[in-house]
Amino acid sequence: MSELTRRRFLRGTGGLMLALPFLESLAAPAAAQQASRPKRLVSLQSAHGGAWAADLHPAQATLTESLAYAGHQVRRGQLALSVNNGRAQLSKILSAPSSQLTARLVSKMNVLRGLGVPFMGFHHTGGHLGNWGTIQGNLHGMHHRPTIDTVIAHAPGFYERPPLLHVMLCGADEPEVAGSSWGYENPRRKQGQVVRAAPAGSSVRLFERVYAPPPSAVNATPRPRRPLVDRVLQDYHRLRADVRLSQRDRLRLDAHISHLEELEQKLSQPRPACPAVEVVADSGAARLSVPNADELRPEPLFPGLHWHQYLGTVLQVMGVPASEYVRGELGGYGDEFVAPGVRESGQYAEATFRASGGKLPFL
C-alpha cells in the first residue's frame, strides 16, 4: 500500500454531510409523509479537504447510542446546540446566528455523516460519493454509478416519494463542470444513463427553485388553470407506444415521463403561501473578500466565513427567516480564494437576496 500522504488523506476524507429535516422521516417514513410541508434534502460536501471532518460534523461525544447493522456499528445521538454570544452551533461549520439556527429547527434536522468513500477519492468529482467512474483519468474504465446523495434522495426508506427539493451544495472547483452529484436519468426506476445532476448553477437560480416559481410562469398566467401535465404525459405515452422507437429512445422517454410524473405530483400539492420575494442582483455590498490564499492554507483549514455562507443557504432552504444574506459557491482551496472579484459564471456566484415579510413559509 502506498504511503498515505496528508493531502491524499484529506482528499479521501473530504466531508459529505446530508441534512435531512424532519427527524421522524427516519423513524417512520409513512408518518413523515403525512406532514404537509415540503421536505428538504440538502447535501453539502467540502472539496479537497477544505474543511476538517471535526469542524464539519457535530462532536463525536454526541454519538451516545449504537446499533449493529450490516457488519457495522452505526452510532447516533441527539444534536446538541450550543449558543455563545448570539451564535448557535452544532459544529464549527454548522454555525449561525442563534436567531436563525434555533432549537426548533435543530429538532427537525438529521445530520448524517460517514457517507463518503474515504479511499480512492482523488479529486472530488463524484468518486468520493461512490461514483468511481468520475475518478480523475478513470484509468480502470469504471462505469458511472449514482452517488450516495441521489441514492438517498430516491430511497423509499427515507422518503416514500422523492423530497421536493434535493440540493447538492458542493465545494468542487467549478460546480458547473465538476458537479459531484450523479444519478440515473430515471431515478425512480433506476433506468437510463447515470448522468451528472443539474447543478444549481447560480445562487439566483437556487433561490428561485426554493422559494418561487419562475416569475414569468406566475405573473403571466391570467387566471388559475388546472395543470396540463396529465395531458402532456398522454402525449409522451402516445409517442412511447410507437413500435419503431429504439430501446435507447424508449429509455429516454421513460426518464422524461418519470420526471413529468414527479412534476405532476408536485403541482398537485398545495403550495405554501410565499411572501413576496425580491431577488436583488449582485449589489457588490456583501461580496466575499478573502485576502489571499496563504491565510487559508495553514492548518487547521478555516471553518470561517465561507462555510457560514454555505450554512446560510442551508438555513434558507430549511425555511429559516432571514432578511438578507449572501451565499457563495465555494471553491476548494488555494488559488480559487485569491481573487476578491465575483463573477456570476464563476466559482463565486453570488447574489443578495431579500425576503420580505420576515418569516419564510417552510416552517
Next chain:
Amino acid sequence: MAALPRDLRAGPEPDYGGLRRLDQSIYAESVAGTYAVAVALGAGLSSSAERLRALAGECAVDTDTSNDSACVDAFVERLGTFALRRPLTADDHTSYRAAVQDSPVSAADYADIVTLLVSSPYFLYSVELGESQSSPPGVVALTALELAARLALHFWHSAPDDALIAAADSGELLEPEGYARQVERVYADPKTERMLEELFVDWLEPKHLDELDLRVGSFDYDALRGDFTPGPELKSRMLRELGGMGVYYAHRTDGTFAEFFESRRSFAETRDLAEIYGVPVWDGESEPPVFPDPERTGLLTRAALVATGHGTSHPIFKGVYARRTVLCETIPPPPADANVVAMAVMTDNVTSRAVTEALSGARADCAGCHVALINPVGFTLEHFDGLGRFRAIERVYDPESGLLLVEQPVDSKAVPRVLPDDAREAQGALDLHRFMLESHKPQVCFARRYFRYTFAREEDDVCDGCVLNALLRPLLAGEPLSAALRAVALQQAFRQRSVEL
C-alpha cells in the same frame, strides 16, 4: 428561460473540447423547466386581445362564438405543423385539440394549446421514425420532412424554414440534385454562422483562462499590465474572437483548415483586444488585419489561448490544453500529491520556463509526461505574456512589491514531439503549428469535434466511419472548410437512421 438548467460541457474530457450540445442529460429540472417555459409562453402569447389576434387570428377575439371551433382547429393545425415540423395526424389534432374547453373558447384555451405543443415530445425531441420500409436491413431512410428537420438542426440549431418544408413537400429533398441544392442553400444561410461560432468557442475555450481583470490590483499583475487595464468583458471578447475566426474561414471565405490553423490575421472587433494584438480594430467585413509579430502565427497564439490572467504565462496549462483540446490526445492525470511537492520547489525569481522545468523535474513520475509531452509545447508559446501580448523579453515581478526581479530574453525553442518519433526542434509557435498540421492530428481532432457537435453524440469509429472520412478527406486535401462541413450532410448516412433488428 432561467428555469432551464444550463447545458454543461460534455464529452470524454469536458474541460478540453467538451461541447454543450453533447449534454443530452434529462434532468428533473429540465423537464420541469421546459414545462414552466411552455406555460409562460402560452400565457404570455394570449395575455391581451392584441397578442391573441396575432397568435390565432381575428376569430379568436371577436364576439362571434359560432366560429370558435373552426378557429381553434385552424390554430392547432397551423401552430402544430410548425412546432412538430410535420403535418399533424388526426390523432395529433385530437390530442392537442382536447385541451380546449367548451365554447366559448377563451384566451386561456389558446394558452393551453401553446403549452401542450411546446411541451410535446415531438417538439422537444428530434423524433425520426423513418420510412416504413427498411432497405438494406437495419437502416431506414428518413422521410422528407424528417430530413428537412435534421438539416435545419444540423446547420442552424433550429426548425426548418418555409423553403425547406416546401422542398420536402414537393419531393425535391429526396432527389439527389434537389437535396444538394438545399444543402448549399442551408449552409450559405447566415444562421449557419451562429452554429459555427458556438462550435469553435465551445471546442476551443480554455478552462485555465481566468477573467483578465481579476488580478488587477495585485502588485505583479499591475506591473505586468502597465497602462493597459483589462476590463470585465475582455475574456469573453477573446473567446468571441475564436468564433469569429472560425466563421471567417469556414463560412465567409473559402478558407482551408490549414489557413484557419496557421492564421496570422486578427479578428479583434474591440479596441482592447486589438491593442493586445497591436492591430487596428477589425470591422467584421473587410479583410482582417495581419499581426505585426511573426511569432504570432497560428491558432494557439490567439489571445484567448495564450493569456492567463496571471503574472505568469503557465506553459504547463498551455501544453496540456494543446495536446488535449487541439490534438485530442489523452494525458494521464498527475499524481494525487503532485501539488505538495510542486509547492516546495516554487520560486518567484526565475522565468516561467525555468519554474516549469524545476517543478516538472522534481519527481520522476512527473517528468515522464511533462518533459516529453506537456512542457515543450508550452515553451514554444512563451512569446506571450499573461495578457496575451507578444514579448521578446520576459519580465518577472515580485508579487509582494511589484518590483522587477528578472528580465531575460524569451526562449521558445523546444522539441514538442507532436508525433512520438518526431524529434525536430521547433523555434516557436510557427514551427509548432507546422509540425502539428503535418501530423494530421488537428484535422482528425477537429473532425471528431465537429461530428460530436452536429450530431450531439460521440462518434463511433466503426459505425460513423463513412461520415468521419467524408469530413476528414477534404480537410487533409486542402479543400475549403465549408466543403468539408457540407460533405457531411451530403453523405447517404446523413439521410438515414439505423434501426434495431
